[in-house]
Amino acid sequence: MVPLSELHVGEVGVVQVLSGGRGVVSRLAALGFTPEAEVRVMQNFGRGPLIVSVRDTRIALGRGEAGKIRVLKKEAVR
């Protein structure tokens, strides 16, 4: 299980656990970051914010927020 922020572009993670304050967790969960949801990393330059795609939506996440989403890496489909 790794933080979402450690995935590379094109990789897909399956959400396992959300950590952090209740407000952030609640917002992330409402946007679709719930256990078993698949998240594809669209942009990650190793620092600064990331862009991920979850449930047909592109979402910009601060690196801190992305670190609070722990995922299981899924083998690349392509």
Added chain:
Amino acid sequence: MKKSPSFVSHRNRLESVVEQGVPDNGDTPPSSKTITVALAGQPNVGKSTVFNVLTGLNQHVGNWPGKTIEQKVGTCHYEDTTVTIVDLPGTYSLSANSPEELIAREYIICEQPDVVAVIINAAALERNLYLLAELLALPSPVVVGLNMVDVANHEGMKVEPEVLQAALGVPVVSMVATRNEGVGDLVEAIVRLAVGDLPYEPKVPEIRPDHKDVLAELRALCDGHVPEPYPPEWVALKLLEGDREVTRTMEAHLPDAIWLKVHAVLRAHEDAVVDVAGGRYEWIGRMTRAALVRPRVGQVTFTDRLDRVATHPLWGLLLLAGMLGVVFGLTYTIGMPLQDWLDTAVIGGLADLAGNLLSKAPVWLRSLVIDGVLGGAGMVVTFLPILLIFFAVLGLLEDMGYMARAAYVMDRFMHLMGLHGKSFMPLFLGFGCSVPAVVGTRIIESRRARLLTVLLAPLVPCSARMAVLALLAPAFFGPAAPLVSWGLILLSLLVLALSGVVLNRVLFRGRRAAFIMELPLYHLPNWRTIGLLVWQRTVEFLKKAGTIILAISVLIWAFSRLPYGEVETSLLAGLGRLLAPVGGLMGLDWRMMVALLTSFVAKENSVATLGVLFGSAEFTVGGGSGQLTELLRSTLTPAAGLAFLTVQMLFIPCAATVAAIRQETGSWKWVGLSMGFLLVVSFGTAIGIYQLAGLVGV
């Protein structure tokens, strides 16, 4: 039993919504057939386009009572029924994560609209249905407006509205609001649902089996203690989700012994919030299984292609710089000349006219009209052409979905100040005028980040400050003026960045708001939406100019005339003399300090005041004068000139902005803090520059 203050105030707030012009159908006889609809939806679903198509100019823009969040109410007609449409704020869910979400659910629960119409983006169906899952737990019947079907098709997705309707058990209307397709069907569905003419058997999402018992326990514990009109089932669910507002309300309403039990249950299920959300998404999965056909995996869409440039750390920044360049280009080639023309021809003409009409009137009255009203509030209005350019371009970029990318690209830089990308948009607006910049901070969710942005916004050089700079820099520096001007603009931005870093550390102990932002799909702009947006922003600005800005202009004018009718002997001049010792530290005499103080009415006033104080009476705000240039050059050293321009750039903003700060922060404490902070920063920087110039012997 303790009484909940929050609940009572909600009720009052909602009652005043009704007073503000929402006809309450409960009070009107049934024969007139008026129904009330709440328009709900997540952000970026085209909800405002739907609202605009439905109501046209037949809408009223105000604020939700006690909040700085915009409230739009409009009406439309279907056969003999008048439909009052209340546009709820765009929200992803109905948890109390933001004031918007609180407003939306309080409205639905307390006002109980006849129908809730939820607008859904077909291109992000699952996430959008999350809001529906929450809405179905509330009493009002719901209609789904399946919008942006064209965008979904473009992304390779197919949604079958009939299949979705059958699965959900609620009416689903397919629409493309930007092309005015299906909007009429939506109204029809709303009216028919309101009169019970449509089948309505919603499949309400249920909680996951593993939490069923806990929910039932909470429900039983709260039984008989849930204040009207909150649905007890919903209250229990929100308690389980750890909802702050509901928890607070129930803590106040439950007897202590029961609250302790509830509290213990909640402690044992602290992680339930994710499970409840997960349960809703499982329900959504079941609802959409048959109705949604997805594109092939790995298909590169239009948005993906554009984003390769627009969100790239380097190319994205260059693209943004290019767009800002266009805005500035338009401002200089069209906005500034128009502003100049309004200033000299219209305000100047009106001043001449007033002078003639009032030639027999007392001097003070003439001065009040010409210097107070026209020179203060009138001056602010002349900046409208520049603002229109800003409103239009920013509205266009927002509507196309680009602004979120700009925020994303800027996030790295805003990060340093403890802000995130969203603060960039209002700050950028500040180059046009600080008033809309301060008002524009509303888009920032976290109060902390919003306050910090409000504090920083006046440090962005507004077009009025730049106009003064353009007028005075040549007076002090001749041919070197452009260089000095650019240097001062850069200095302002540097001071802004440093202030951000320091304020964040001192006031907010370095905490940083979470950056979670949707990047909507790009789509073609809707001119109607942009036009209405520009129109509403303009009306809002003019309203401010005609009321609070006018009042404060007149007040400051009075201070600059009382008690003997002369600027030189006025209260304001007295204050300028008091400040002379501070001015001495930057080589400025009392006249320069008074010029600075009068810039509080409107920034351009400092030029006019200099004209008066240096006895160059013909010098007016708009026109140039060689005489003043000579006088200033002979009075001030270049170092003092630089210090004056510096303090002018960073000084407390004009009265209009102060009024806006008061409105947006809702407290004089923050106004005081902002003013104090800017005084320290502007004087500190100017003194530093003057002393430094002295050291190097300029």
